Every structure is written in C-alpha cells, then in structure tokens.
Amino acid sequence: MSRVDDEDFSYDPGDYYEYVERMEQEVIERFTEERLQSLYTAQPLLALPAVGSLKEAQALLDSHPTAALVFAAIAVEIGVRDVLLKPIVYGLVQSDSVASLVADLIAAHKADRVRKLLFRIFQEHIGLSLDTHSRPGARQTPWEEIQLVRGNRNDVLHRGITVEPAMAVSAIHTAAYILQGVFPSAMGFLNLHLHEGLKVCAERSCKPTA
Numbered sequence: 001m002s003r004v005d006d007e008d009f010s011y012d013p014g015d016y017y018e019y020v021e022r023m024e025q026e027v028i029e030r031f032t033e034e035r036l037q038s039l040y041t042a043q044p045l046l047a048l049p050a051v052g053s054l055k056e057a058q059a060l061l062d063s064h065p066t067a068a069l070v071f072a073a074i075a076v077e078i079g080v081r082d083v084l085l086k087p088i089v090y091g092l093v094q095s096d097s098v099a100s101l102v103a104d105l106i107a108a109h110k111a112d113r114v115r116k117l118l119f120r121i122f123q124e125h126i127g128l129s130l131d132t133h134s135r136p137g138a139r140q141t142p143w144e145e146i147q148l149v150r151g152n153r154n155d156v157l158h159r160g161i162t163v164e165p166a167m168a169v170s171a172i173h174t175a176a177y178i179l180q181g182v183f184p185s186a187m188g189f190l191n192l193h194l195h196e197g198l199k200v201c202a203e204r205s206c207k208p209t210a
C-alpha cells in the first residue's frame with residue numbers, strides 16, 4: 001500500500017479511506033477456500049503446541065490455578081496467532097515467514113486494522129465472528145475475552161499476583177472455545193476435519209476419529 005504522509009503529496013483523506021475500504025473488500029472477495037486451506041493442509045499439526053498448553057492448564061487447575069491461568073493464556077495467544085490468524089495471512093502471501101510476522105504483529109495488538117480485516121475474512125469465509133458477537137454463555141466477544149486473558153496473564157507475570165480459581169477457569173474456557181469450538185468449526189467450513197481434536201485432515205473419504 002502506498003504511503004500518503006509525504007508532505008508534497010496532496011490527497012483527500014476521504015478518498016484515501018474509501019480506497020483502503022475498496023482494497024479490503026477486494027481482498028476479502030478474492031479469497032478462495034483453497035487459499036484458506038493451504039497452511040492447514042501444509043502443516044496439519046499446527047495446533048499441537050496450543051492444544052498441549054490447554055491440556056497443561058487443565059491439569060494444573062485444581063492444584064495451581066495461577067499456573068493454570070498462565071498456560072491457558074499461552075494456549076489462547078498461540079491458538080489465535082498460529083491456528084486462526086496465520087493460516088489466513090498465509091493464504092494471502094503464501095510465505096511462512098511473512099505470515100508469521102504479520103500474525104505476530106496482530107497477536108501483539110500492533111496492527112489493529114489488519115486484525116479487523118482478517119477477522120472479516122474469517123467471518124465471511126468461515127462464518128464465525130471473533131469480534132462482533134459473543135459466544136453462547138459469554139457476555140463479551142471472543143476478542144474481548146482474549147484481551148482479558150492477556151491482561152490477567154500480564155498481571156501474573158509482571159506483578160507476581162496469584163489468581164482466584166474462577167479466573168483460571170474462565171481463561172481455560174476462552175482457550176477451549178478457540179481450540180475446541182472455533183478451530184473444528186472453521187475446519188468444517190473449509191471441508192477439512194480434525195483427528196484427535198487437533199490433526200488436520202483433508203481426506204474426504206476418511207472418517208474422523210474424534
């Protein structure tokens with residue numbers, strides 16, 4: 001995208017935003033199922049680290065809720081970044097390193113406009129909203145839940161606070177929603193399915209084991 005903050009360049013900000021909106025709409029419309037599938041089929045175990053962190057969080061919940069919250073936050077962070085956002089960026093750029101970089105920036109809340117665009121692609125092509133509707137039983141949108149978990153994790157890591165079990169439970173619910181709710185549904189929309197709840201399979205004739 002061209003820079004428009006050059007002093008010699010006169011432009012109408014209204015035109016510029018209209019141009020950006022048009023480009024964004026075009027990006028959304030040009031996405032195909034095949035492009036969205038590409039990273040999932042190239043890296044069928046891409047959810048493994050996030051699912052492992054969620055299991056660790058569940059195992060720690062009764063005895064160490066603060067540690068459970070940290071592991072749930074890791075599951076949320078890498079789940080959103082590697083399982084939901086990076087495959088969309090990869091579908092756009094077809095480059096693992098660029099996709100990682102952009103997904104990193106978004107997960108670190110440094111590219112909000114791009115994040116909104118990816119969420120629109122996700123909503124229009126996969127049929128699930130991450131920032132406009134809350135999941136059943138939740139008052140906040142998934143993106144707001146994700147930010148809450150991130151804030152709580154930072155309080156633990158940077159201020160050494162301990163948390164109530166309820167806070168860890170809620171972080172685990174957010175992580176489980178992403179990995180056991182959004183992820184399998186997204187695979188269904190893309191005509192893929194999961195084995196053991198995490199391994200992506202594109203074989204239409206095979207029967208998923210879980």
Ligand SMILES: [Zn+2]
Pocket residue numbers: 193195201202203206207208
């Ligand atoms: Zn299969």
